[in-house]
Amino acid sequence: MALHVKLLAGAARRYGPPLAHAAYRRWKAMTPEEKERYRRQMREYAGRGRAVAKGAAGRVRGRGGPPEPRA
Numbered sequence: 001m002a003l004h005v006k007l008l009a010g011a012a013r014r015y016g017p018p019l020a021h022a023a024y025r026r027w028k029a030m031t032p033e034e035k036e037r038y039r040r041q042m043r044e045y046a047g048r049g050r051a052v053a054k055g056a057a058g059r060v061r062g063r064g065g066p067p068e069p070r071a
Contacts, residue, residue: 030038 027035
């Protein structure tokens with residue numbers, strides 16, 4: 001497993017800065033309307049992620065198994 005982590009870390013160091021620069025250039029080229037649309041999408045994705053995580057956390061608590069069937 002340590003080898004996978006080292007490979008991933010090396011790839012992040014190698015490819016991270018060029019990808020970040022490309023994302024920055026793309027962001028600077030967007031119109032204000034496109035930027036607002038992008039922000040709105042990210043807020044929706046984050047809300048969905050929080051809802052999924054909250055649901056998963058509710059299932060994991062307790063005895064750790066699946067939820068009891070409703071009568």
